[in-house]
Amino acid sequence: MKYRHKIALIFTLICTLIIGSFSSIIYVLVNKHNQQQFHSRLEERAILAGQVLLEKDELSSGQYNKIVEKQLRKLPKEIHYILRIDENGEIPFENLPPALQAKPVILSLNEHLDIAYKTINDQEVAYLFYDDNEGTHIVVITAKDNDGDEDLAFIQSMLIVLTLLTFLITGVVAILFANKILSPVKKIIQQVQKINSSTLDERLEINEIHDQLYELSKTFNELLERLGTSFENQKQFIHHASHELKTPLTVILAQAEVLREQLFNEEEKKSIDQIHAQAEKLKHILDTLLEISFVENKNKLTIQKIRIDEVVQEAVNFCLKSSPSSAIRITYEEQVISDHYLECNGNENWLLIVVQNILSNAIKYSNNKPVGIHISETNQRVKVEIKDEGIGIPREDLEKIGNTFYRGKNSSFKSGSGVGLALSYKIINLLNGSIKIESEVEKGTTVSLSLPK
Numbered sequence: 001m002k003y004r005h006k007i008a009l010i011f012t013l014i015c016t017l018i019i020g021s022f023s024s025i026i027y028v029l030v031n032k033h034n035q036q037q038f039h040s041r042l043e044e045r046a047i048l049a050g051q052v053l054l055e056k057d058e059l060s061s062g063q064y065n066k067i068v069e070k071q072l073r074k075l076p077k078e079i080h081y082i083l084r085i086d087e088n089g090e091i092p093f094e095n096l097p098p099a100l101q102a103k104p105v106i107l108s109l110n111e112h113l114d115i116a117y118k119t120i121n122d123q124e125v126a127y128l129f130y131d132d133n134e135g136t137h138i139v140v141i142t143a144k145d146n147d148g149d150e151d152l153a154f155i156q157s158m159l160i161v162l163t164l165l166t167f168l169i170t171g172v173v174a175i176l177f178a179n180k181i182l183s184p185v186k187k188i189i190q191q192v193q194k195i196n197s198s199t200l201d202e203r204l205e206i207n208e209i210h211d212q213l214y215e216l217s218k219t220f221n222e223l224l225e226r227l228g229t230s231f232e233n234q235k236q237f238i239h240h241a242s243h244e245l246k247t248p249l250t251v252i253l254a255q256a257e258v259l260r261e262q263l264f265n266e267e268e269k270k271s272i273d274q275i276h277a278q279a280e281k282l283k284h285i286l287d288t289l290l291e292i293s294f295v296e297n298k299n300k301l302t303i304q305k306i307r308i309d310e311v312v313q314e315a316v317n318f319c320l321k322s323s324p325s326s327a328i329r330i331t332y333e334e335q336v337i338s339d340h341y342l343e344c345n346g347n348e349n350w351l352l353i354v355v356q357n358i359l360s361n362a363i364k365y366s367n368n369k370p371v372g373i374h375i376s377e378t379n380q381r382v383k384v385e386i387k388d389e390g391i392g393i394p395r396e397d398l399e400k401i402g403n404t405f406y407r408g409k410n411s412s413f414k415s416g417s418g419v420g421l422a423l424s425y426k427i428i429n430l431l432n433g434s435i436k437i438e439s440e441v442e443k444g445t446t447v448s449l450s451l452p453k
């Protein structure tokens with residue numbers, strides 16, 4: 001999950017939880033308040049019921065009529081029962097319906113706690129201790145709080161809607177908010193993504209406000225500074241070392257050439273040939289390393305419009321010279337050919353190095369099986385695909401073969417130094433192009449180059 005989604009989710013959940021908790025508290029308080037109000041009405045009704053049934057004889061007709069009039073305004077589903085406690089204190093529970101025989105509640109009543117309530121089957125029940133001149137009674141009254149229940153159901157649905165709306169609204173607001181908060185971080189990421197080994201001299205924009213993002217950009221710039229220095233030292237070292245080694249190597253090669261002409265026996269000639277071959281290999285590595293350090297110094301880069309098909313043809317001619325038996329076939333995508341067809345932005349010499357490298361690999365690692373080159377043009381880019389039917393590249397090597405001196409696990413039977421592709425990657429990166437390698441072991445490899453037009 002992306003960080004901004006995480007922030008948005010946490011924010012939304014916290015807000016929903018707070019509103020949800022408040023809603024639950026409001027619901028519980030309203031419920032309690034309704035119940036208390038209904039209980040006081042039940043108490044009133046229980047007293048009235050006692051007066052009508054037990055004190056009729058003691059009241060004047062006016063008082064009695066008033067009470068009866070009140071009595072007529074019944075509560076919903078109201079029913080009352082009167083239990084007379086006999087001289088021995090026995091309570092006739094059997095006079096009550098079984099559901100209402102709440103013995104512990106009834107037994108807890110006395111002069112001090114003269115009324116108790118219970119909720120039985122969604123009905124409110126009041127048990128009133130009623131003492132008069134005819135004896136001690138318990139008035140039991142049951143009723144349903146319809147209005148209260150309706151109010152409560154309404155409040156409940158309102159609170160649920162409110163909680164859901166809070167979830168939706170805070171969700172949207174939180175996403176916008178997280179985007180806004182993280183936009184400077186996104187900007188920093190975009191700037192960092194543009195920095196690579198050849199643009200180490202670039203720096204992040206520094207925020208004016210001295211906050212954490214300012215610290216982050218500043219620290220990153222300091223890191224770039226240190227990296228740039230050590231990278232530059234390393235480049236200089238490779239450049240100087242390659243340069244210094246070139247002269248003695250040229251002398252070794254020249255001496256080996258001279259010795260080859262001398263009269264030596266077969267065994268000695270073999271050794272001299274080996275010295276010559278290894279010195280040649282070393283020279284090739286040094287040349288490529290020098291080329292890499294040259295390419296990395298992008299100040300010396302000149303970009304012109306060049307015809308990729310001409311570069312490819314030149315690379316083919318070069319490779320055919322060293323491997324005349326190779327079968328190389330060039331095909332073009334069928335398209336209307338304009339003057340600028342297959343023209344791309346690049347540097348002819350460097351592109352030649354790249355195509356020669358990839359093509360000679362295709363020939364070398366496929367034991368002279370046919371190699372196909374397909375040239376096409378798509379979306380403002382020129383594409384060259386070089387396809388062979390050779391040994392292929394193991395999956396675990398695919399990501400690493402662009403590293404300097406890395407050679408695939410299955411390539412040791414062929415001579416090589418592992419620097420050609422590294423140089424090709426650097427050149428193509430610098431030309432704002434891309435290299436894609438698809439390969440299957442024992443089936444073959446396709447290297448696709450794409451360059452801006």
Ligand code: ADP
Binds near residue numbers: 410420
């Ligand atoms: P090398 O001198 O070893 O050929 P490169 O840098 O040109 O060096 O290539 C690096 C590695 O990539 C090679 O050692 C090889 O393992 C692998 N490779 C490159 N091209 C091919 C190909 N067409 N077929 C199989 N393996 C390849």
